[in-house]
Amino acid sequence: MVKRQFDTYIIIFLFFVSFAILYKLLTLQYLYPFSGGERISAGQLTSLVNDVRRKSFDQVSWVDASDEETIYNNDKIFTDNNSKAQIKFESGNLITINEESLFKVSIINNTINLDMERGSFIADLTSDAEVLLFILGGKEYKVKSKKGKIKITGNQISLLSGEASLVSGSSKLELKQGEIAKLDEHIEFVEKFPAKLNIIDAKTYYIQKDKGLTLNWESLKKLKLESSFDISFEKRSVYSPLDNTFVLHLQEGMNYIRFIDPIKNQISNITSMNIIYETVPEITLDRNKVFSGEEVSFKDNFEGKWSYEIRLGDKTLKTSSLKHSFQINEVGSQSVLFKVDDPDRLDALWSKPLQVEVLSLPKRGPRILSPTEGQEFYLYGDHGIVNVEVDNTTDATTGVLFQGNKLLLSDENKTELTINKSGTQEIESFFEISDQVIGGSKRKFHVYLEPSGLDLEQGAKFILKKPGQEVDFDWAGVASANYLLEISNDRNFQKIAKTKNVKGLTAKMSFSKTGEMFWRAKKINKDGTVEYGSPKKIILSKPLAPSAPKIRKVIKKRVTTNILNSILDFIFPAAYAAEDVLEWTPVNDVESYRVEIYRGEKLLINEIVNDNAISIQSLTPGSYKYRIASIDYWEQQGEFSEFATLIIEKVVKNPIINLIAPEHRQSFDGDEVIKFEWEAVEGENVYNVELSNSLSFKITKEFKVKGSMFELDAKKMRLNKIFWRVSAGKWKSKRRYFEVKQLTKASEIKKASSRRSKWLVYFSPRKTSRETSRAKIDGVDMISFGGSYYFDYQKFNFTASFDKSSGKVFNDLSYSENTFSLKGLYPVRSFDLGMKLSIRNGNDYKVESNKVVEARTTNFSVGLETKVWDLSLGYTFVGLSGLDIRYDFPLSLYKKNFVLTPQFVTRDSEDYGKETSFGLLFGISL
Numbered sequence: 070m071v072k073r074q075f076d077t078y079i080i081i082f083l084f085f086v087s088f089a090i091l092y093k094l095l096t097l098q099y100l101y102p103f104s105g106g107e108r109i110s111a112g113q114l115t116s117l118v119n120d121v122r123r124k125s126f127d128q129v130s131w132v133d134a135s136d137e138e139t140i141y142n143n144d145k146i147f148t149d150n151n152s153k154a155q156i157k158f159e160s161g162n163l164i165t166i167n168e169e170s171l172f173k174v175s176i177i178n179n180t181i182n183l184d185m186e187r188g189s190f191i192a193d194l195t196s197d198a199e200v201l202l203f204i205l206g207g208k209e210y211k212v213k214s215k216k217g218k219i220k221i222t223g224n225q226i227s228l229l230s231g232e233a234s235l236v237s238g239s240s241k242l243e244l245k246q247g248e249i250a251k252l253d254e255h256i257e258f259v260e261k262f263p264a265k266l267n268i269i270d271a272k273t274y275y276i277q278k279d280k281g282l283t284l285n286w287e288s289l290k291k292l293k294l295e296s297s298f299d300i301s302f303e304k305r306s307v308y309s310p311l312d313n314t315f316v317l318h319l320q321e322g323m324n325y326i327r328f329i330d331p332i333k334n335q336i337s338n339i340t341s342m343n344i345i346y347e348t349v350p351e352i353t354l355d356r357n358k359v360f361s362g363e364e365v366s367f368k369d370n371f372e373g374k375w376s377y378e379i380r381l382g383d384k385t386l387k388t389s390s391l392k393h394s395f396q397i398n399e400v401g402s403q404s405v406l407f408k409v410d411d412p413d414r415l416d417a418l419w420s421k422p423l424q425v426e427v428l429s430l431p432k433r434g435p436r437i438l439s440p441t442e443g444q445e446f447y448l449y450g451d452h453g454i455v456n457v458e459v460d461n462t463t464d465a466t467t468g469v470l471f472q473g474n475k476l477l478l479s480d481e482n483k484t485e486l487t488i489n490k491s492g493t494q495e496i497e498s499f500f501e502i503s504d505q506v507i508g509g510s511k512r513k514f515h516v517y518l519e520p521s522g523l524d525l526e527q528g529a530k531f532i533l534k535k536p537g538q539e540v541d542f543d544w545a546g547v548a549s550a551n552y553l554l555e556i557s558n559d560r561n562f563q564k565i566a567k568t569k570n571v572k573g574l575t576a577k578m579s580f581s582k583t584g585e586m587f588w589r590a591k592k593i594n595k596d597g598t599v600e601y602g603s604p605k606k607i608i609l610s611k612p613l614a615p616s617a618p619k620i621r622k623v624i625k626k627r628v629t630t631n632i633l634n635s636i637l638d639f640i641f642p643a644a645y646a647a648e649d650v651l652e653w654t655p656v657n658d659v660e661s662y663r664v665e666i667y668r669g670e671k672l673l674i675n676e677i678v679n680d681n682a683i684s685i686q687s688l689t690p691g692s693y694k695y696r697i698a699s700i701d702y703w704e705q706q707g708e709f710s711e712f713a714t715l716i717i718e719k720v721v722k723n724p725i726i727n728l729i730a731p732e733h734r735q736s737f738d739g740d741e742v743i744k745f746e747w748e749a750v751e752g753e754n755v756y757n758v759e760l761s762n763s764l765s766f767k768i769t770k771e772f773k774v775k776g777s778m779f780e781l782d783a784k785k786m787r788l789n790k791i792f793w794r795v796s797a798g799k800w801k802s803k804r805r806y807f808e809v810k811q812l813t814k815a816s817e818i819k820k821a822s823s824r825r826s827k828w829l830v831y832f833s834p835r836k837t838s839r840e841t842s843r844a845k846i847d848g849v850d851m852i853s854f855g856g857s858y859y860f861d862y863q864k865f866n867f868t869a870s871f872d873k874s875s876g877k878v879f880n881d882l883s884y885s886e887n888t889f890s891l892k893g894l895y896p897v898r899s900f901d902l903g904m905k906l907s908i909r910n911g912n913d914y915k916v917e918s919n920k921v922v923e924a925r926t927t928n929f930s931v932g933l934e935t936k937v938w939d940l941s942l943g944y945t946f947v948g949l950s951g952l953d954i955r956y957d958f959p960l961s962l963y964k965k966n967f968v969l970t971p972q973f974v975t976r977d978s979e980d981y982g983k984e985t986s987f988g989l990l991f992g993i994s995l
Contacts, residue, residue, distance in 0.1 A: 109142045111176045112156045112164075120149035121166075142175035148188070150299065162201070163193040167300065167341075168323075172203075180211075189222040189300060191271050194233070205252055211236045219244075220271055222300070224252045225338055229270050249338055262337050263289050263313070263328055273343040275414040281318040282344070282415075286328075288313040293329040300325050300339060319344045350377075350420045352407045358426045358464050359397065360502045365425065366394040367407070378410040380419070400429045428463065434499040434509020435461040435482070437469075444514045446563070447601050448488060453518055453561045455486045459498050459509070466501040475499075491518045528585070528606030534658045535702035536581040540609070543575045544590045544602060553591045553599075554578065560587050560604055583609045583703075615699035617710035618653045618662065618681065625716045626651070626685060651695070651715065655681040659699045663706060666695040666715065690717045726750060726795050726802035733864070733896040736808045741783045743807070745793070749777040753797035761792045764804060783809050828995040829857040829968065835988025837876075851876040851884075853988070866901065868892045874911075886911025892934055901936040905943055928978070951975035955990070966994040 114123070114134050123134040126143035140146070140156065148154060148170050156164040156174065158181065166172075170188020174181070183190070183203040192201055194214040201212040203221060210226070212219060217231030226235060228244040235242045240256045250256050263286035268274075276282050284294075294315060297305040302325065308315065317326070321344050328337040351370040359365055369375065374390035381403055386395050387410055397403055403425045409417040439458045440446070446455055461467045461482045468477040471486055471494070478484045488494065494516060498509035531540050542554060554576050556567040566586070569576055586607050592600040626649060651664075664683050666674040668691065676683060677700065693715040699707045729746040737743055745758060758772040758779070772779065786809050795802045833853040855872035870892075875885040887910050894903035906929075913926040932945030932953075943953035955972040970990040977983050 109176075111140050111142050111144065111174055112158045114138045114140055114146075114154055115157055116153075116155040118154070119152035121152055121154045122147045122149075140174065142177075143173060144175075145171065145173045147171045161195045163195075165191040165193070167191070169300065185221070189220070191218065191220045191229070193218050194231075208237065208252075210252060210256070218271075220341075222339055226250050226252060227270055227338060229272075262330065262335065263287055263292060266340070268326070268340055268342060270340045271342070273345060273413060275345050275347045275409075275411075275417065277416040277418070278346045280416055281316040282342075284315045284317055284326075286313050289330065291331060293331060294326065295329065296324060296326045298322070298324065300341070302327070321346050347414065347416050347418055349418045350407050350409060352420045352423060354405075354423060354425065356464060357424065358428065360428050360430055360463075360465060361398050361400050362396060362430070362503050364394045364396055364503070368393065369407070371409070376410040378408045380406040380408075397425060397427050400427050402426050430502060430505075431463070431465070431500055431507060434497075434507050435459040435467055437496065437498050437510045437512045440512055440514040442512055442514075446488075446514065446516045446561070448516060448518045448561045450518075450560075451489070453488045453516070454559065454563060455488055455494075455514070455516065455561075456483065456563045457486055457496065458483045463500075468499055468501065470497045470499060471495075488516045488518065491516055528608050530608045530610060532612050533580060533583055533609055533703075534612055535660075537579050539577045539579045540607070541575065541577055542588065542590075546574055546590070546592060546602075548574055551593045552576075553593055555589055555591065557587050557604075558584075560606070562587065562589070562604070580609055583611050585609075611703045611705060612658070612701065614705045614707040615656055615659050615701045616707055617699060618656050618697050620653045620695075620697060620710055620713045623714045623716065624651065625718060649684065649686045650682045651685050652682040653697060656699045658701060660702045660704075661700045663698045663700060663709075664695065665697075665709070666693055667712075668693050685715070685717065688717050692716050724800055726756075726797065726800050728795065728802050728805055731805075731807045732861075733805045734807065736810060737783050738810050739783050742780050743783050743809075744778065744780050745774075746778045747795050747802065750797055750800045753800060756795050756797045759794050759796070760786075762790070764792055764806075766792065766794070766804075827859050829859070829992045830995060831855055831857075831968075831990050831992030833972070833988045833990040835874075835972070835986050837984060837986045839984040840982055851986075851988075853990075864895060865903070866894045866896075868894075884912045894934065894936060903934050905932050905934040905945075906930070907932075907945075907948075909949070945976075949976040949978050951977050951984075968992040968994070 121134045122131045124131045124145045167189045171186045173184040180200045214233035217233040218229040227249045265287045267285040294308040353368045355366040379386040404422045407420040497511045500507040554569045589602045589604045694712045696709040698709045727748040759769045761769045792806045853874040857870040872888045890907040892905040894901035909928045930948035939957040958969040972988045974986040
């Protein structure tokens with residue numbers, strides 16, 4: 070029993086081994102032939118499109134073909150739908166395999182053998198050293214041509230170009246371009262119809278998408294035309310041309326057409342064509358400014374080389390595919406257009422016009438700027454360099470002639486001359502345009518080449534901590550003489566960077582750049598002669614990157630969480646500036662610092678600051694880690710410090726001292742005693758009260774006060790507007806201000822109370838115009854009576870008002886309205902900001918049967934209100950939208966307070982209509 074079970078396992082194991090070997094044999098790309106056979110190269114596969122497969126004679130399965138792959142005798146090639154490939158032979162002959170084709174290829178005795186099973190191909194025969202033999206339906210056909218292009222489709226052969234001979238058995242035909250032969254028992258010519266078709270088989274046509282391809286043929290009546298994407302014509306479009314001309318709109322890619330004669334029941338041979346939509350050529354010129362007669366080269370955006378037709382104004386030029394350049398002789402601005410010049414591109418498009426500026430040839434070459442005529446050069450060593458610069462504003466090739474040699478200048482119109490001996494030298498500038506040399510100016514200069522007694526490779530080193538730092542120079546000589554200190558970037562002092570006139574043997578000079586420089590002190594004698602000193606080298610270097618600042622390992626900060634103050638801090642930072650900052654010990658010779666603050670691994674702040682502090686106002690309570698790097702004046706950043714911990718704690722109580730009195734922007738007469746009061750802070754007994762004439766508190770008067778209140782006589786204050794704040798330890802108040810009205814004659818003015826009046830009674834005449842979709846009321850005279858009541862709640866100022874207006878409209882109808890409003894304002898810096906609610910109940914009018922009918926309506930409005938000094942601005946955005954502008958002129962008569970207020974009001978809504986009102990309010994405070 071055990072032995073039988075073991076045998077079963079052996080059988081199963083051998084089965085799996087055999088299956089694995091068989092699978093390996095089936096999936097190998099190449100196998101050694103089972104029965105003899107030599108692998109002989111037949112050609113090379115190229116230009117593969119989509120699905121192309123190959124199977125060798127010694128290969129079990131089909132494999133995907135690859136580009137530039139070698140094929141061998143008896144290999145089979147298959148192309149699927151919308152696929153194609155090419156086979157290149159050593160003789161230069163080329164076979165293009167069309168889609169859905171299958172055949173076997175081999176070369177035997179200089180003969181290309183194609184055993185066709187299905188499909189079609191096109192052969193470009195460029196050498197008659199090889200014969201094309203193809204097998205179709207078991208019958209052999211031989212084609213020989215020195216320069217011909219043939220197409221095999223189904224049982225027909227057509228000669229697309231050139232000449233060729235076709236042999237099958239004892240039959241032989243000589244084919245000429247355009248002729249078609251039938252491949253059957255006997256080869257014979259096929260009558261081509263329709264005759265004289267203008268479309269060449271297997272050709273590529275470039276057309277415009279919206280124009281289509283125009284077909285012409287010899288006149289035949291009632292022909293049908295079919296077009297298809299596949300050669301089998303399974304899916305096709307059918308057309309019925311009315312005459313012998315038809316415009317066919319085809320999609321891009323390979324297309325097939327054929328004609329059908331329904332009378333003779335005859336189908337024409339299939340004509341194939343590759344359609345490519347024409348595009349606008351994109352031309353790039355090598356330059357847009359040339360001299361008359363110069364060649365202008367251009368590049369296009371098409372693959373391959375094309376001939377071009379070029380339009381220059383009224384003239385037309387043509388260029389070959391081998392020469393993409395043209396010449397312009399007419400001086401002036403020329404417009405240039407390009408179009409492909411090729412019979413295959415039936416509808417070639419013109420490019421966009423390009424502008425070329427053609428300049429007349431200059432009469433003289435450029436002017437030499439440096440060296441100047443007779444200039445002297447004192448050079449040190451066995452050779453030296455003299456810099457040459459010319460004045461050239463053209464694009465012409467520019468150079469100088471020196472010692473019989475042509476030296477071309479750089480794009481900056483500069484070059485260098487190497488001088489090996491002392492003496493007088495001469496140079497001449499020139500232009501070189503189209504092989505024509507145009508001479509320019511000439512210069513003579515003198516060179517004194519002296520051996521240097523100083524090893525210029527050595528030099529003094531200086532560290533510049535910041536740009537603009539001064540360096541001390543001293544030299545030997547006559548203390549009472551005049552010297553010229555010169556600084557140059559090269560040892561030959563061709564271009565002097567800095568100079569300084571000095572009397573004596575020492576000087577200071579500042580530098581804003583680092584690097585190697587050379588200096589010398591030239592003695593200027595009284596007779597004008599110069600004695601040159603030996604040059605010396607200095608090396609100006611940047612300092613090492615700065616060290617990181619020292620920071621504490623753990624820092625705790627407390628931040629405010631008051632929502633209102635946070636909003637005010639954001640809107641008005643000058644008046645409500647937050648003082649939450651992170652500080653560290655400054656580093657010497659450092660311009661700025663880079664600060665990085667992380668929460669976990671997330672970088673929250675990455676800023677460069679100029680001070681040794683950064684605001685952390687945006688950080689919420691929690692634990693953070695931070696590090697800081699120093700940046701010197703050369704923008705060199707040093708290494709970061711080690712990470713330190715920053716802990717931000719939430720303040721249980723807002724660390725702000727709340728001010729009680731005087732109220733913000735409160736006014737006092739000059740004979741009053743001003744009472745200052747604030748909320749006491751736990752743990753603080755002594756407070757510092759500061760008074761100033763400016764918001765910045767640059768000049769202050771301070772009072773040390775025990776407790777949370779003190780009084781001050783307004784007579785002692787010479788200022789009209791006074792800012793004040795209170796501090797105690799880490800507690801600080803916001804900044805507020807009050808006003809003191811200085812009295813010219815204190816004995817004549819007495820103030821009954823420091824509190825302002827609570828009531829205002831007024832009347833107001835005004836003129837109102839209102840237009841609705843129902844009626845129009847124009848220029849109504851209105852009289853309003855009303856009253857206001859003022860009251861304060863905490864820091865808010867509220868005003869409740871009632872207004873009753875009346876008048877007449879349409880001469881006989883009374884008009885009246887009642888308005889109740891409630892307004893609340895909050896002081897913010899130098900103005901008040903708040904909201905206003907209004908309810909209006911009044912007359913409305915509509916037209917019924919050509920009569921105006923009166924009705925009562927109620928409207929509700931919500932808007933914003935602001936007050937700056939005595940100017941009030943209101944904007945209503947809910948209900949009756951519009952503007953309310955008024956200005957209060959306070960008056961004091963008969964020991965009473967009066968107010969005179971001009972007012973402008975607009976109202977607008979879909980139901981209410983549009984209203985504009987002008988008025989003047991007279992009021993008295995009670």
